[in-house]
Amino acid sequence: MPSQTGEKIDFRKSNNFMRSWSAQTGEIFREDIALSTNRAPPPMRGRLAAAPAAQKSVEVPARRTAKQDPYVNTVRGAIHAAEAVSNAVGGLQHWLNSPPAPPPPPKEKPKPVQTVPPFDIQDIPGAMRKIGAPVGADLMDKWFAGALNYPPTPADERNGINQNGVPYPPSMFDTTSVKIDWVMKFARAQKGRDYLMSQFETTAARRELSKSLRPFRNRQDIWPWLECQGDIVRFHKDFQFQQAPVEGTLSQKLTQFITQSLSNEGLPDDLTCTLGSFNLYAAVSYAWFDHKKKLAIVTHVSIYVKDNFTFTDEAGNASQYLGHWSRSHVAIVPAHQTAAMANIGWLEYPVAQGDVHAKDAVVYPVKNSDFRAWQRKHNQGGDFVIYTDRITVKLATPIEVAL
Numbered sequence: 001m002p003s004q005t006g007e008k009i010d011f012r013k014s015n016n017f018m019r020s021w022s023a024q025t026g027e028i029f030r031e032d033i034a035l036s037t038n039r040a041p042p043p044m045r046g047r048l049a050a051a052p053a054a055q056k057s058v059e060v061p062a063r064r065t066a067k068q069d070p071y072v073n074t075v076r077g078a079i080h081a082a083e084a085v086s087n088a089v090g091g092l093q094h095w096l097n098s099p100p101a102p103p104p105p106p107k108e109k110p111k112p113v114q115t116v117p118p119f120d121i122q123d124i125p126g127a128m129r130k131i132g133a134p135v136g137a138d139l140m141d142k143w144f145a146g147a148l149n150y151p152p153t154p155a156d157e158r159n160g161i162n163q164n165g166v167p168y169p170p171s172m173f174d175t176t177s178v179k180i181d182w183v184m185k186f187a188r189a190q191k192g193r194d195y196l197m198s199q200f201e202t203t204a205a206r207r208e209l210s211k212s213l214r215p216f217r218n219r220q221d222i223w224p225w226l227e228c229q230g231d232i233v234r235f236h237k238d239f240q241f242q243q244a245p246v247e248g249t250l251s252q253k254l255t256q257f258i259t260q261s262l263s264n265e266g267l268p269d270d271l272t273c274t275l276g277s278f279n280l281y282a283a284v285s286y287a288w289f290d291h292k293k294k295l296a297i298v299t300h301v302s303i304y305v306k307d308n309f310t311f312t313d314e315a316g317n318a319s320q321y322l323g324h325w326s327r328s329h330v331a332i333v334p335a336h337q338t339a340a341m342a343n344i345g346w347l348e349y350p351v352a353q354g355d356v357h358a359k360d361a362v363v364y365p366v367k368n369s370d371f372r373a374w375q376r377k378h379n380q381g382g383d384f385v386i387y388t389d390r391i392t393v394k395l396a397t398p399i400e401v402a403l
Contacts, residue, residue, distance in 0.1 A: 011324070011351055013331040013363070014131050024331070026353040026363075033350055035364040036120040041378045045145045045171070114357045119364050121374055123327050128273050130328050136273025139177060139309055139386070146382025147171070148375060150312070157312050160385060172384040174309075175232055178274060180388040183305055186271045188246055189280070193303060196244035196280050200301070201399055205282075208241035209401045213287055213296040217403045221288035225302070225390075232387045236306060239283040247277050275386065278307035285392045289403075298399040302390040310383040311371040319369035324351055326360040 007028050015022045122144055125137035149172050151157035160168045183189045199205060216222045224239040285300035313319050324331040331351065350364045375381040 009351060011331050014329045024353060026351040029350040029352040029356065029362055033116050033362065035366060035370055036118050037370070037374045037377055039120040039122050041380045042122075042141070042145045044147060044380060045142065116356050116362060117359060119326060119362070121366070121370055124325055124366065127325055127327055127330060131330055133270040133273035135178065135182070135270050139274055142174070142177070143309060143384070144381055146380070146384060148379055149382035149384070150372070150375060151310065151383060154312055154314055157308055157310055168385060172382055173233060173387065174384050175387045175389075178305065178386055178388050180304055180391050183271065183275070183388060184391075186269070189271065192244050192246035192280050196242060196282055196303065197393070199242050199244065200282065200395075202242070205242045206399075206401055209284065209296065209298060209399065210403060212239050212241060212284060213401060214403050217289055217294070217296070219289060221286065223286055224284050232304075235283060236281065236387070240281050241284065242282040243279045245277065245279050275305065275307045278305055280304070281306055294403050296401045296403055298401065299395055301393050301395060303393060304390045305386070305388040307386045308383065309386055311368040312383070313368050319367040322366045322368065324363035324365050326363045328360045329363065331363045
């Protein structure tokens with residue numbers, strides 16, 4: 001791959017105070033500087049540090065000393081004193097006869113070696129906090145501290161199967177970090193919720209409702225959350241009947257930004273950094289049964305988010321570009337799509353601006369594959385599934401489902 005080091009390039013860098021992009025010019029930096037993955041991983045979640053083993057103290061008996069003769073001690077003391085006086089006189093005479101010592105040569109001060117400040121992949125959460133994405137930063141910190149867990153393929157990701165060919169362990173389901181009320185503060189999530197509710201009575205939704213409720217048709221009614229004993233994973237599996245996607249992966253946001261004439265749309269927000277693209281789901285919250293008409297009448301529905309915090313790429317495709325990062329900023333290079341399609345490869349290089357030894361003068365490219373490389377190196381880092389809590393909606397018009 002030919003090097004393009006030193007070439008000028010236009011890019012957009014985060015203005016964290018204004019929460020917007022600012023146009024910048026930099027140059028592709030030399031090849032021996034790259035994103036670091038060398039920092040030791042954080043303590044693994046759920047693993048207790050081993051306490052040092054208690055050591056038994058062993059009492060050593062005092063050594064017995066032989067009884068000394070007082071006369072012998074007196075004679076020895078006199079001899080030692082005489083030797084000390086003789087040595088002192090000899091040393092003084094030698095000093096008087098010696099020439100003065102030459103002055104020591106001046107010491108040369110070592111010149112400081114300038115280095116490019118390193119940027120480690122574990123610095124990204126700190127940068128996310130600076131651009132206003134604290135929830136996303138917390139989740140990435142959790143990923144770094146997790147046990148090794150990842151789906152080898154997108155199909156495994158959808159099914160929750162990890163690298164060992166088994167379902168994700170319970171520790172890889174997060175049901176507390178992200179709240180549905182927080183998600184609904186974002187306009188696109190509200191738009192997604194409205195679209196979801198407009199799809200409750202489609203043929204596909206009715207088919208799923210009938211499938212979920214038919215096993216309980218001999219009851220008077222059903223409260224699925226109680227039926228599942230508050231287990232959101234089981235609740236989702238057994239009673240979810242409709243979903244609606246909400247766009248927003250970082251890659252999609254960058255693409256949208258680029259294709260709309262580089263208009264200043266603002267930085268990726270905390271929802272993007274937390275969930276990327278995600279689905280809103282609807283599940284039955286309450287239904288009663290009309291035995292005469294053989295119907296289930298759904299009156300209440302739960303809405304929630306399920307999302308995978310993962311760095312899985314589609315097989316055969318280039319690894320997803322997640323922007324150029326420093327300790328304080330995220331930057332995007334508008335030409336990144338063209339470069340990726342043409343397989344030019346300069347996306348492998350950092351972009352520098354001004355004095356490369358200054359703080360945040362270099363931004364480093366980050367891709368999904370960098371997180372996978374970190375996992376292989378440290379045998380740590382866990383993809384996990386996020387569930388929010390639920391909001392319950394009473395339907396203005398109940399849904400009648402034939403059983």
